[in-house]
Amino acid sequence: MKQCAATARQLGLINCHDCHLLIAAAEVEAHPRCPRCGAHLHLRKPNSLARTWALVWAAIVFIIPANLLPMTVATTLGTKQSDTIMSGVIYFMQTGSWEIASVIFIASVFVPFAKLLILIFLLLSVRLRSTWRPKDRTTLYRLTELVGRWSMVDIYVVTILVALVKLGAVAAIEAGPAAVFFAAVVVTTMFAAESFDPRLIWDVIEEKV
Amino acid sequence: MTDRSHTDPQAAEAVIQSKRRFSIVWIVPLVALAIGGWLAFKAISEKGPNITITFTTADGLEAGKTKIKFKDVEIGQVESIMLNEDASKVVVTAKMIKGSEPYLTDQTKFWVVRPRISGGSVSGLGTVLSGAYIGIDGNKAGSPTHSFTGLEVPPVVTIGQPGRHFILQAETLGSLDIGAPVYYRQIQVGQVVSYGFDQSGKAVNVKIFIEAPHHTKVTENTRFWNASGFDVTLNAQGLKVDTQSMISILSGGIAFDVLRETGPGAEAKENETFYLYADQNATQEKKYTVRNYWMLLFDESVRGLSIGAPVELYGIKLGEVVDLRLEFDVDKKKFQVPVIIAVEPERISSAKKEEALKIAKTDPESFMKVLVEQQGLRAQLQSANLLTGQLMVNMVFLPDAPKATLSRHGEYRVVPTIPGSFERLQEGLSKIIANLEKVKFDQIGGDLQLVLKDASATLKQFGTLAKKLDTETTPKMQATIAELQKTLIELQRSIGKDSPLNYTARNTLEELAQALRSIRELADTLESRPQSIIFGKEKEVHE
Numbered sequence: 198m199k200q201c202a203a204t205a206r207q208l209g210l211i212n213c214h215d216c217h218l219l220i221a222a223a224e225v226e227a228h229p230r231c232p233r234c235g236a237h238l239h240l241r242k243p244n245s246l247a248r249t250w251a252l253v254w255a256a257i258v259f260i261i262p263a264n265l266l267p268m269t270v271a272t273t274l275g276t277k278q279s280d281t282i283m284s285g286v287i288y289f290m291q292t293g294s295w296e297i298a299s300v301i302f303i304a305s306v307f308v309p310f311a312k313l314l315i316l317i318f319l320l321l322s323v324r325l326r327s328t329w330r331p332k333d334r335t336t337l338y339r340l341t342e343l344v345g346r347w348s349m350v351d352i353y354v355v356t357i358l359v360a361l362v363k364l365g366a367v368a369a370i371e372a373g374p375a376a377v378f379f380a381a382v383v384v385t386t387m388f389a390a391e392s393f394d395p396r397l398i399w400d401v402i403e404e405k406v
Numbered sequence: 407m408t409d410r411s412h413t414d415p416q417a418a419e420a421v422i423q424s425k426r427r428f429s430i431v432w433i434v435p436l437v438a439l440a441i442g443g444w445l446a447f448k449a450i451s452e453k454g455p456n457i458t459i460t461f462t463t464a465d466g467l468e469a470g471k472t473k474i475k476f477k478d479v480e481i482g483q484v485e486s487i488m489l490n491e492d493a494s495k496v497v498v499t500a501k502m503i504k505g506s507e508p509y510l511t512d513q514t515k516f517w518v519v520r521p522r523i524s525g526g527s528v529s530g531l532g533t534v535l536s537g538a539y540i541g542i543d544g545n546k547a548g549s550p551t552h553s554f555t556g557l558e559v560p561p562v563v564t565i566g567q568p569g570r571h572f573i574l575q576a577e578t579l580g581s582l583d584i585g586a587p588v589y590y591r592q593i594q595v596g597q598v599v600s601y602g603f604d605q606s607g608k609a610v611n612v613k614i615f616i617e618a619p620h621h622t623k624v625t626e627n628t629r630f631w632n633a634s635g636f637d638v639t640l641n642a643q644g645l646k647v648d649t650q651s652m653i654s655i656l657s658g659g660i661a662f663d664v665l666r667e668t669g670p671g672a673e674a675k676e677n678e679t680f681y682l683y684a685d686q687n688a689t690q691e692k693k694y695t696v697r698n699y700w701m702l703l704f705d706e707s708v709r710g711l712s713i714g715a716p717v718e719l720y721g722i723k724l725g726e727v728v729d730l731r732l733e734f735d736v737d738k739k740k741f742q743v744p745v746i747i748a749v750e751p752e753r754i755s756s757a758k759k760e761e762a763l764k765i766a767k768t769d770p771e772s773f774m775k776v777l778v779e780q781q782g783l784r785a786q787l788q789s790a791n792l793l794t795g796q797l798m799v800n801m802v803f804l805p806d807a808p809k810a811t812l813s814r815h816g817e818y819r820v821v822p823t824i825p826g827s828f829e830r831l832q833e834g835l836s837k838i839i840a841n842l843e844k845v846k847f848d849q850i851g852g853d854l855q856l857v858l859k860d861a862s863a864t865l866k867q868f869g870t871l872a873k874k875l876d877t878e879t880t881p882k883m884q885a886t887i888a889e890l891q892k893t894l895i896e897l898q899r900s901i902g903k904d905s906p907l908n909y910t911a912r913n914t915l916e917e918l919a920q921a922l923r924s925i926r927e928l929a930d931t932l933e934s935r936p937q938s939i940i941f942g943k944e945k946e947v948h949e
Contacts, residue, residue, distance in 0.1 A: 247431065254435035258442040266445075276536045278471065378441075385434065392431070 204396070204403055211238045242394035246320060252389035253316050259381040260309060267373035269355055274366070279373060282306060282351065305351035305379070308344055312386045315341050319393060326401045338395045345387040352380050454482070454502040459516045459540065461556040464496040466520050466538030474500055474540045475519075481506045484540065498556070500540070509544025510552060517541050517557040559584055561599065568618035571599065572674065574660065576682035579610045580632050581658035588614050589633060589661040595620035598660065612682060614660060625664060627671040629689035630682050633661035639687075641714065644791055661686070696752055696763065698770045699728070701818035702745045702785045702799065706825060710797035711787060717747045718788075719801040725749035727799060746818065747785075747799055771819055775812045778821060782807045787826035797826075 205212045209222045213231040220231065220238065229238040242248075267279030280288065282305045289298035315337050322334060355372050362370040461467075464487045474482035482502035490497050502510065519533055519541045533539065543561055579601055588596035596616035604611045616624055639646045660682065664670045674680075683689045708730060717725040729746035751766030765773050777783040782805040790798040802824070810822035825833065901907055931938055 244431075251431040251433075251435050255438035258435060258438035261442060262445050274536055276471070284470075381438070385438070 204399060206240050207403065211240055213238060214242075241396055241400070242392065245392055245394040245397060246323060248392040249316065249320055249389050252385045252392060253313060253320065256309075256313055256382050256385040256389060259378045259385060260313065263309075263375050263378035263382050264306070266375035266378065268351070268375040268379070269358065270371045270373050271362075272369045272371070274368070281373075281375060282379070301351065301354070304348055308348045309379075309382050309386065312341050312345065312348070312390070316386065316389050316393065319395075319398070323397045323401070326404075328402050331398045331402055334398050335395050338390070338393065338398075341386075342390045345383070345390055348383045348386075349380070352376060352383070452504045454504040454506050455510065455552055456485070457482075457500050457502055457510060458553045459498045459500065459556045460490065460554070461496045461498060461518065462558060464498065466518060466533075467496075467498060467540070468537065472537070472539055474502065474516075474542055476506075476509065476542045476544050481542070482540075498540070506544075507550065508546050509542070510550060510554075511545055511548030512551045513545035513548030514554065515543040515545075515557055515561050516554050517560045519560065522560070567615075568621075569596065569616050570618075570621035570624065570674070570676050571613055571615050572624060573677060573679045574612040574614060574630050574682040575604065575679060576610045576612055576632070577684075579612065582612060582632070582660065583658060587659045588616060589659060590620060590623050591663065592661075595623070612660070622673055623664075623670075624662065624674045624678075625670040625672060626674055626678075627664050627669065628662050628674065628680065629665060630660055630662040630680050631686050631689050632682060632684055633659045633686075640794065641796065644794065663689075665689070696766050697725070697748045697750055698766065699818060700747050700749060700774070701815050701820045702747060702823050703815065703820055704743045704745060704787065704823055705740070706743075706787065708743050708745065708787065708797065710789070710795045711745065711799070712796070715790070715796065715798045717749060717785075717799040717801065722753075724753055724801065744815065744818075745799065771812070774819065774821065778810065778812045781805060783821065784810075784824045785821050786824050789826075800826075 205219060206222075210219045211222050211229070212219055213234060213236055215236040216231060216234040218231055218233045220229075222240070230236065231238055264282055266281065268282050268285065269280050271278045271280065282301070286298050286302045286306065289295075289301065319334060319338055322329065355370075355376050358370045359372050362368055466472075467484060467487055469484055469487045472484040473480045474484070480503075482500045484498055484500045486499045488497050488499070489495070517540070518538050520538045521531055521533055540556070541560060582598055582601065584598055584600060586598040587594045588598065596614055599613045599615045601610060601612045603609070663686075711727060711730060713727055713729065715727045716723045717727065725748045727745055728748045730743060733742055733744050734740075735742060751763065751770070754762070756762040774783075781803050784802055784804050784807055786800050786802060787797050788800040790796045801821075804824065807824060812822075813820045899905065
């Protein structure tokens with residue numbers, strides 16, 4: 198607690214989201230804008246928890262078809278083969294390509310699920326006014342934000358494959374319906390991470406103290 | 407801590423103001439839910455039944471990849487392949503699409519489509535590249551089930567194809583295989599669907615399918631025969647090679663036809679049973695139910711006569727040779743060849759067929775007796791084919807043949823025989839030669855010499871005669887001719903143009919003409935003046 202520094206709010210200051218300029222709260226009007234970059238100013242992101250929850254729920258719904266439906270439909274000499282994300286991972290594992298299998302697994306399975314779990318964990322901890330290791334939780338949040346865009350790797354791989362493997366009747370790869378849902382998961386989790394205000398983690402501690 | 411007292415009341419208020427209100431962001435999870443719900447509904451509503459199929463081998467099958475296709479339309483996919491409890495079979499679990507339930511009955515057949523080369527056809531070539539798939543022949547008729555036993559070979563007929571199935575009973579399968587063609591007049595009209603032992607295990611049941619519209623050709627009088635491969639026959643008629651088609655040479659085949667004598671009869675029903683004859687001839691032979699056996703005793707060579715050789719009367723087949731052997735007659739110390747022939751009286755047509763058949767069935771012996779003893783029926787060996795030297799039995803009527811009776815030899819009645827035509831020819835020739843030998847050619851030569859001597863003497867006499875004629879007769883003849891000439895000249899002179907005879911005759915004729923003229927004048931006068939004969943010629947009045 199003693200390590201706990203005062204928040205900007207305690208000091209009557211508002212931090213701009215975009216350019217991180219500190220502005221005295223007294224100067225701010227009803228609909229304040231940053232004098233430097235013109236961004237909207239809030240002490241805390243408005244409606245942050247509700248927005249994050251909504252997007253997290255959407256992501257949870259989307260992640261189910263994303264994993265159950267086929268990601269790619271490969272046609273080789275008339276034989277169609279549909280692969281979901283996991284069946285692709287298993288295929289690469291069985292054929293001995295551990296590296297590719299682990300890359301796909303981490304990028305397409307582990308990361309999206311981890312992101313969602315972290316967000317849920319953060320949301321719940323804020324909701325339950327937990328004071329448990331706020332610094333680590335913040336680190337987790339930053340990690341989530343950072344890694345978010347990389348979970349699009351799978352989509353990139355699919356798009357590249359679709360573009361590359363177009364040999365007519367001999368071999369062709371098409372994107373499966375899961376691709377759309379997977380992209381939706383990535384986008385919604387990114388927005389969810391974006392809409393979550395990590396300062397809420399600290400607010401509880403501030404209040405308790 | 408001192409900082410806290412500086413807390414801006416306005417800021418604190420701002421926190422309170424940020425009360426919970428319905429955020430538009432919640433539309434996002436709602437939309438997601440709607441999509442997810444729709445997907446879930448679709449997945450559940452499209453979920454078809456899971457079935458298990460038992461195969462002996464999973465060759466070519468792959469879990470999660472192998473498709474199940476009905477008429478080449480994908481209607482399911484293999485989910486897993488496992489061994490059964492005792493590892494004797496492979497149990498394939500497959501997920502079918504919705505709507506396939508009606509076809510999943512105990513009549514439905516499953517088989518693995520692999521590249522297959524059988525007798526006449528190559529099938530499943532497409533699976534060389536794409537891998538095997540499971541074919542299904544859905545059949546709505548039957549009780550629904552979800553566990554099946556897969557066939558090892560694809561069934562030939564897909565259900566729903568118009569036509570009819572028939573069952574053929576055969577002693578052996580021959581070279582028939584599933585898919586072997588069935589021919590009607592050498593046109594393929596169907597194929598072998600399946601085969602197996604019959605219930606007793608002594609015969610083979612071959613199931614065939616005849617496609618519409620040819621199935622109506624199969625009637626109650628239809629005869630099926632095995633048309634497999636070649637049928638090479640070397641008999642009295644010569645060499646004969648018979649086959650239906652190249653495919654049937656390779657993979658066997660069945661042919662059928664209707665007996666010409668009986669007519670087609672009523673159409674055969676589905677699954678009606680027929681007998682499968684070994685070959686086409688067998689179908690023809692079989693119809694003669696009455697067979698009368700007779701014995702022929704030959705004491706000449708029967709080389710070239712074989713079992714099955716025809717027995718003919720007037721060149722028409724009556725029956726065949728069924729047995730021949732060499733026999734030694736102990737009493738007579740004599741070898742002979744008894745030949746048993748079977749005569750099929752039904753081959754002989756008759757206006758009173760019923761009656762004739764009755765005789766043939768009940769009392770053929772007395773009938774034969776009449777033929778043999780009164781009409782002179784005899785049997786002889788005859789060359790049927792000069793090229794191959796085949797012999798056959800020819801029945802002939804020889805009314806002036808030496809008398810013979812219908813005797814008995816063992817269990818058979820013996821029809822008397824006469825030497826064969828070839829033998830008789832030989833006999834005749836030898837007779838001629840023997841007679842020729844009797845002629846005394848030496849004596850004939852001596853006689854001829856004597857005759858020639860006489861002839862030369864005669865000729866000499868002729869010569870002297872001619873000389874006489876020349877020297878004596880000819881001069882006299884010449885003198886006679888000269889005198890004749892003289893006589894003719896004199897005759898010419900006496901009655902010639904200037905001869906006195908001629909002159910006198912002319913005068914006489916002239917006077918005669920004058921006399922005749924006078925008579926005419928007199929006649930005219932008398933006609934006009936008959937009175938002149940009394941009063942005489944009167945003077946002309948006008949003068």
